[in-house]
Amino acid sequence: MAVTIKKVGVIGSGQMGNGIAHVAALAGFDVVLNDVSDERLKSAMATINGHLSRQVAKQIITEDARKKALDRITSAETLDGLSDCDLVIETAVEKEEVKRKIFHELCAVLKPDAIVATNSSSISITRLAASTDRPERFIGIHFMNPVPAMELVELIRGIATDDMTFDTAKEFVGKLGKQVAVSEDFPAFIVNRILLPMINEAIYTLYEGVGNVEAIDAAMKLGAHHPMGPLELADFIGLDTCLSIMQVLHEGLADSKYRPCPLLVKYVEAGWLGRKTQRGFYDYRGDKPVPTR
Ligand SMILES: CC(=O)CC(=O)SCCNC(=O)CCNC(=O)[C@H](O)C(C)(C)COP(=O)(O)OP(=O)(O)OC[C@H]1O[C@@H](n2cnc3c(N)ncnc32)[C@H](O)[C@@H]1OP(=O)(O)O
Numbered sequence: 176m177a178v179t180i181k182k183v184g185v186i187g188s189g190q191m192g193n194g195i196a197h198v199a200a201l202a203g204f205d206v207v208l209n210d211v212s213d214e215r216l217k218s219a220m221a222t223i224n225g226h227l228s229r230q231v232a233k234q235i236i237t238e239d240a241r242k243k244a245l246d247r248i249t250s251a252e253t254l255d256g257l258s259d260c261d262l263v264i265e266t267a268v269e270k271e272e273v274k275r276k277i278f279h280e281l282c283a284v285l286k287p288d289a290i291v292a293t294n295s296s297s298i299s300i301t302r303l304a305a306s307t308d309r310p311e312r313f314i315g316i317h318f319m320n321p322v323p324a325m326e327l328v329e330l331i332r333g334i335a336t337d338d339m340t341f342d343t344a345k346e347f348v349g350k351l352g353k354q355v356a357v358s359e360d361f362p363a364f365i366v367n368r369i370l371l372p373m374i375n376e377a378i379y380t381l382y383e384g385v386g387n388v389e390a391i392d393a394a395m396k397l398g399a400h401h402p403m404g405p406l407e408l409a410d411f412i413g414l415d416t417c418l419s420i421m422q423v424l425h426e427g428l429a430d431s432k433y434r435p436c437p438l439l440v441k442y443v444e445a446g447w448l449g450r451k452t453q454r455g456f457y458d459y460r461g462d463k464p465v466p467t468r
């Protein structure tokens with residue numbers, strides 16, 4: 176049986192964190208948003224306001240709903256501010272050691288009956304659960320990017336996740352107006368097991384000179400009706416996140432077909448992480464994106 180969720184904590188206020196805070200506040204939940212710096216939190220609040228305002232302009236929500244949603248979000252620079260949340264969703268960077276450290280610190284201050292979730296794109300839910308004091312109350316709630324626009328959320332149980340936690344997470348996702356797909360706890364789950372090898376292959380296609388950035392993206396947009404080309408989508412997801420997911424697939428499934436393309440590694444090493452750093456397969460610093468290869 177599900178328990179009632181009223182207050183939701185979100186750890187990490189990047190593109191996924193601000194999207195999750197946005198949809199949760201709009202659905203009537205109180206939200207506490209946490210990040211490592213005040214500057215990050217201020218920028219996330221401005222982004223959320225911008226996205227809500229766009230929804231007002233498109234008459235998807237009312238001005239009153241925008242104001243009420245913003246009022247429901249508070250920010251917290253430390254994890255202490257999340258202590259009385261009923262559900263905490265971790266959505267910091269896709270690095271296992273960072274997530275484990277967060278869970279260790281969070282569990283020390285969080286009320287014992289609260290549910291802890293991760294928005295990880297790929298990492299074992301069972302392994303992350305083992306770094307908490309409550310593996311039975313731990314679950315993967317994997318949102319898609321951009322959160323306000325995408326209909327799907329994957330739910331992933333770890334080996335110890337109990338039925339109450341699963342039912343509560345399912346009910347929570349339903350209240351956000353999203354559909355659930357249940358995935359077993361395998362590397363990268365369902366969507367990224369399929370999507371990321373396609374993106375990695377597009378990067379190999381570029382690396383081997385089969386086509387340039389423009390040709391590859393046009394081919395998949397016009398030839399396969401994808402809403403974004405694979406390289407544009409990689410920049411949108413974040414090349415650091417794409418590389419981490421490929422590494423989890425490669426290590427977790429021990430199959431060379433998941434080898435991250437060396438060109439993806441090179442872009443990440445250069446700090447060209449896509450839209451969030453203004454440069455990736457496209458350069459976003461001008462009026463319109465310009466391919467970098
Ligand atoms: C990596 C992982 O772990 C898993 C993943 O998320 S993989 C990535 C999955 N996502 C995708 O594949 C996205 C593919 N792209 C698309 O579907 C579309 O290009 C898109 C929905 C992003 C934009 O669609 P579009 O028709 O070009 O733009 P537009 O009409 O302006 O926007 C459609 C909606 O998206 C919203 N949106 C667009 N970009 C947004 C952003 N960056 N942040 C928040 N919302 C955004 C708009 O507000 C709009 O919502 P409303 O209808 O509620 O106003």
Ligand SMILES: NC(=O)C1=CN([C@@H]2O[C@H](COP(=O)(O)OP(=O)(O)OC[C@H]3O[C@@H](n4cnc5c(N)ncnc54)[C@H](OP(=O)(O)O)[C@@H]3O)[C@@H](O)[C@H]2O)C=CC1
Nearest residue numbers: 187188189190191210211266267268269295296318320412
């Ligand atoms: N991008 C995508 O398309 C999707 C991503 N995800 C997953 O969501 C998570 C976040 O991704 P995304 O939002 O794209 O990443 P971003 O890089 O946009 O945001 C991550 C945020 O977390 C912050 N952060 C880092 N360490 C901590 C910490 N210890 N405590 C609190 N905040 C911290 C970062 O701050 P700073 O930058 O200062 O380090 C940054 O603000 C990842 O696990 C990713 O795999 C899931 C679905 C889709």
